[in-house]
Amino acid sequence: xxxxxxxxxxxxxxxxxxxxxxxxxxxxxxxxxxxxxxxxxxxxxxxxxxxxxxxxxxxxxxxxxxxxxxxxxxxxxxxxxxxxxxxxxxxxxxxxxxxxxxxxxxxxxxxxxxxxxxxxxxxxxxxxxxxxxxxxxxxxxxxxxxxxxxxxxxxxxxxxxxxxxxxxxxxxxxxxxxxxxxxxxxxxxxxxxxxxxxxxxxxxxxxxxxxxxxxxxxxxxxxxxxxxxxxxxxxxxxxxxxxxxxxxxxxxxxxxxxxxxxxxxxxxxxxxxxxxxxxxxxxxxxxxxxxxxxxxxxxxxxxxxxxxxxxxxxxxxxxxxxxxxxxxxxxxxxxxxxxxxxxxxxxxxxxxxxxxxxxxxxxxxxxxxxxxxxxxxxxxxxxxxxxxxxxxxxxxxxxxxxxxxxxxxxx
Amino acid sequence: xxxxxxxxxxxxxxxxxxxxxxxxxxxxxxxxxxxxxxxxxxxxxxxxxxxxxxxxxxxxxxxxxxxxxxxxxxxxxxxxxxxxxxxxxxxxxxxxxxxxxxxxxxxxxxxxxxxxxxxxxxxxxxxxxxxxxxxxxxxxxxxxxxxxxxxxxxxxxxxxxxxxxxxxxxxxxxxxxxxxxxxxxxxxxxxxxxxxxxxxxxxxxxxxxxxxxxxxxxxxxxxxxxxxxxxxxxxxxx
Numbered sequence: 001x002x003x004x005x006x007x008x009x010x011x012x013x014x015x016x017x018x019x020x021x022x023x024x025x026x027x028x029x030x031x032x033x034x035x036x037x038x039x040x041x042x043x044x045x046x047x048x049x050x051x052x053x054x055x056x057x058x059x060x061x062x063x064x065x066x067x068x069x070x071x072x073x074x075x076x077x078x079x080x081x082x083x084x085x086x087x088x089x090x091x092x093x094x095x096x097x098x099x100x101x102x103x104x105x106x107x108x109x110x111x112x113x114x115x116x117x118x119x120x121x122x123x124x125x126x127x128x129x130x131x132x133x134x135x136x137x138x139x140x141x142x143x144x145x146x147x148x149x150x151x152x153x154x155x156x157x158x159x160x161x162x163x164x165x166x167x168x169x170x171x172x173x174x175x176x177x178x179x180x181x182x183x184x185x186x187x188x189x190x191x192x193x194x195x196x197x198x199x200x201x202x203x204x205x206x207x208x209x210x211x212x213x214x215x216x217x218x219x220x221x222x223x224x225x226x227x228x229x230x231x232x233x234x235x236x237x238x239x240x241x242x243x244x245x246x247x248x249x250x251x252x253x254x255x256x257x258x259x260x261x262x263x264x265x266x267x268x269x270x271x272x273x274x275x276x277x278x279x280x281x282x283x284x285x286x287x288x289x290x291x292x293x294x295x296x297x298x299x300x301x302x303x304x305x306x307x308x309x310x311x312x313x314x315x316x317x318x319x320x321x322x323x324x325x326x327x328x329x330x331x332x333x334x335x336x337x338x339x340x341x342x343x344x345x346x347x348x349x350x351x352x353x354x355x356x357x358x359x360x361x362x363x364x365x366x367x368x369x370x371x372x373x374x375x376x377x378x379x380x381x382x383x384x385x386x387x388x389x390x391x392x393x394x395x396x397x398x399x400x401x402x403x404x405x406x407x408x409x410x411x
Numbered sequence: 412x413x414x415x416x417x418x419x420x421x422x423x424x425x426x427x428x429x430x431x432x433x434x435x436x437x438x439x440x441x442x443x444x445x446x447x448x449x450x451x452x453x454x455x456x457x458x459x460x461x462x463x464x465x466x467x468x469x470x471x472x473x474x475x476x477x478x479x480x481x482x483x484x485x486x487x488x489x490x491x492x493x494x495x496x497x498x499x500x501x502x503x504x505x506x507x508x509x510x511x512x513x514x515x516x517x518x519x520x521x522x523x524x525x526x527x528x529x530x531x532x533x534x535x536x537x538x539x540x541x542x543x544x545x546x547x548x549x550x551x552x553x554x555x556x557x558x559x560x561x562x563x564x565x566x567x568x569x570x571x572x573x574x575x576x577x578x579x580x581x582x583x584x585x586x587x588x589x590x591x592x593x594x595x596x597x598x599x600x601x602x603x604x605x606x607x608x609x610x611x612x613x614x615x616x617x618x619x620x621x622x623x624x625x626x627x628x629x630x631x632x633x634x635x636x637x638x639x640x641x642x643x644x645x646x647x648x649x
Contacts, residue, residue: 003524010512311508313569316493316498318490
């Protein structure tokens with residue numbers, strides 16, 4: 001074994017209890033860091049997956065990001081207009097089928113047409129504002145997980161009755177409407193129809209399950225009082241993470257406002273960023289505290305070994321060699337702590353994953369955990385770096401000890 | 412024999428800084444030549460050990476210079492001074508200063524490993540031979556705390572000889588030993604000079620021992636008070 005390693009290993013091995021405590025400190029830091037990262041990442045992934053699965057990756061609506069220019073603005077270069085309302089346009093996406101075909105020609109995924117209408121559901125003295133979405137059940141499987149989220153019936157049940165409707169399970173519970181119930185839908189355009197509940201869906205996203213209902217496209221057009229209306233194109237991509245770029249391209253191609261799932265949930269995603277900052281701060285603090293243990297043991301060893309340091313220097317070992325010995329000792333503690341921390345972290349994750357939990361905000365009865373080697377590498381790297389940093393100062397001090405002072409003191 | 416002294420001190424002064432600066436060594440001029448057996452004596456606080464540490468490059472003079480084989484060392488980088496200690500000088504202290512966690516053989520191998528010129532097997536062989544020649548062949552795998560004081564000091568001598576340095580510097584090498592062990596260590600040092608041609612510079616309180624060495628340097632208040640050479644019959648020449 002290399003001389004530096006040999007001496008370092010001998011020092012560490014000779015203090016089993018002290019070294020054990022320092023290693024345990026680092027291991028605890030690493031273990032809990034891995035557990036926390038796993039839990040945070042797991043819940044984030046779970047939530048993101050639910051958003052991605054449930055909502056369209058990109059929603060193209062018949063709106064524009066900026067109001068259309070007034071004709072006078074277009075005709076005259078310098079015009080100031082007062083008290084003129086913007087030009088009113090007929091609702092809906094122009095030539096929706098042609099637009100869909102054009103999009104499907106290049107984008108990696110599928111496009112589904114829909115009609116989105118705001119309506120009041122009336123049933124048993126309940127008036128609930130609801131998003132009613134008219135869809136084509138045969139295309140829906142290509143653009144969302146709605147067919148998989150159905151409860152009590154399949155999505156094709158929409159074809160079974162005139163004005164059939166599928167409502168969110170939370171909405172169903174709220175108004176007490178079961179399958180077969182006849183509910184009334186009324187829109188701001190003045191349309192009013194009776195619809196029969198033919199099934200429920202459960203997406204796991206509370207906002208959707210609480211206030212969304214699906215009908216056939218034709219029923220949606222009746223509610224909006226506009227035949228042939230398609231006011232939303234719902235896009236599902238093979239790679240949901242590319243939604244921002246695809247949405248930007250659709251918007252520039254069509255002029256219609258295209259919103260990616262990330263943009264639609266920007267507030268939540270920014271919450272994740274803050275949450276991650278908090279997590280890494282806490283993890284950093286844990287590992288910092290653990291590094292105090294390493295600092296402590298290296299300081300103790302250098303103090304106890306002052307005479308040995310003096311003798312090594314008198315024999316001709318350089319400051320660099322002496323410093324390296326103690327930095328290696330810190331590394332040994334950090335490495336052993338990291339390895340033990342990996343095992344501890346994994347066991348903590350297993351233990352946490354086995355706990356049954358009833359949480360109204362999540363579907364699973366177990367905590368969502370993400371097992372990623374990145375968490376282990378990150379925690380291990382931070383543990384090693386903090387150990388070296390903690391060990392460097394006492395090592396440097398030890399290397400600078402003047403051998404004569406120590407030898408004089410010893411004699 | 413080379414005309415260049417092995418170690419040379421030129422007007423060396425060492426002052427310990429502090430509120431009241433303490434002069435340890437003052438204006439010492441000294442040459443140590445090959446194959447000399449030199450005793451440095453003097454009362455406590457006369458600067459014997461301080462001079463030895465200066466000659467052994469463990470300490471830096473406040474003024475003056477120390478030359479090893481004609482090379483000025485005072486302004487050398489610390490790494491070069493460390494290398495000079497590793498190759499040119501061997502230290503034996505009053506207390507053995509062996510590393511307690513290592514075996515006797517591992518302690519002797521330490522300077523060889525630091526120098527890194529021999530293979531592991533060669534180091535073991537040389538370490539074993541050295542210990543054998545000092546009567547410690549049966550103790551190579553023992554820890555220092557399993558040996559007597561005299562044995563430990565002999566291990567320290569073996570360690571000092573590990574890299575075959577031309578000079579051995581010994582600071583009170585018999586100071587902590589009984590009379591029998593002291594005599595053994597003295598004979599060992601003398602044989603290094605007589606048989607192996609080494610140079611030994613030893614600080615000692617034992618004037619009887621100093622009289623039996625080739626050269627006797629006496630210090631008083633950090634200055635050289637006397638520098639006498641003895642012939643084999645013990646006659647003094649100035």
